[in-house]
Amino acid sequence: MSVDQTAVRSNPTQGKLIVVAPGLAVPGFTLRFEANDEIFVEDEPAEFIHKVVFGAVRTTHLLSDGHRQIGGFHLPGDVFGLEYGKNHRFSAEAIVPCEVAFVARRALERIAERDGDAARQLWALTSRELANLQDHMLTLGRRNAAERVGAFLLKLSRHAASATVELPMSRGDIGDHLGLTLETVSRTLGQFARDKVIALPSARRVVLRDTTALAAA
Amino acid sequence: MSVDQTAVRSNPTQGKLIVVAPGLAVPGFTLRFEANDEIFVEDEPAEFIHKVVFGAVRTTHLLSDGHRQIGGFHLPGDVFGLEYGKNHRFSAEAIVPCEVAFVARRALERIAERDGDAARQLWALTSRELANLQDHMLTLGRRNAAERVGAFLLKLSRHAASATVELPMSRGDIGDHLGLTLETVSRTLGQFARDKVIALPSARRVVLRDTTALAAA
DNA sequence: CGAGCGTTTGAACAGCGTCAAAACAAGTGG
């Protein structure tokens, strides 16, 4: 995907100042995406780093056997697509209609060369991502379905700072993130609801009732 | 663990120049550890970063339910224990008798403040670790026992640049790394040997015979 | 109102975990 093409069809906003990290605002622009649009593609040169303005984004990796691993979900305020190497290691797709900020990597690197503080912020972003992934590895390593889904809901709830959580992603997306099938995700949520650990006013809305039970699950 | 205590009992070598990354040599020292010695402990302040001189190290994380996740194995030349945050997020233990280099983080940070190239090297190290973990996540996500063990053997073989691989770690260590039980690891290796995909001259030595089959497994 | 996708639910199956015991290797002390 070339950004110029996207720009034409998506009516971009140019010349914005994007806050990549606290105290690191860099010129960039924003684009709109519809659900399931590709924002960038695996193995493509990583020209930009991104930040979700509104909406929700998933980063995905397609395996040779057709299976899909979702590396993570990105919600408003989250930075994604920051690479050290030349190319992207995952693809990124809009889950719902989104606005996504673009900051040119070269611009960022030019700033980091002169400004040690900016360079440290980039390192911090990569490091935070590493820490998130380490936590996720613990989930994937040795937890059963209930523990995985419970931890997932708690994380979303913490991010939203609310007991009510909107799920922009499908059961299949959640499954591909947690290493479960969509059926198992659905069954686990159903069981939580029957046990009054959560309420499910609709398929895409969860109210956490007993966070202790979710953590222990 | 305080380093002074360790120094006393382990006869340290002081004042060495440790090559943390290509073109980044920093004063430090080395210590010896016996099998199962702790090198650093989770949640402890991360005062040093480390490099394996010889031997093998595992980084571990203990879960509340008693399960253990092994984040990774570190062989001669590998850097480990590099944190951005204040504390270590994993523990590190010697698997076999080891020599491990210590470089004070403060010394490293002082260099990075003045030298943008050094700062970038630290970012590169964290980023490489992130890439490794992303690969590992794919393994833990949706692969069966044979695929996991196969990928693990291939990775060791690539690192050693040899079809014959020494396994310093136990079946249990491998299992806690791959999200399997030690019995499943043992059975999978046994099946590979029966299928002539590998040879097992001894429990801790593997000869890769059919790498294609291992990758496809 | 109907079409299409996402979700739920069911039933049968399989892979891996659990528990248990035996085989094996390596080190220790007699």
Place this chain on the structure above:
DNA sequence: CCACTTGTTTTGACGCTGTTCAAACGCTCG
């Protein structure tokens, strides 16, 4: 040099959890 101990690896039998395949259900949006 052998008997004994201790820890690791292998092997077996069984059960459970999650997958697979299939069908019904219910939103949402033409």
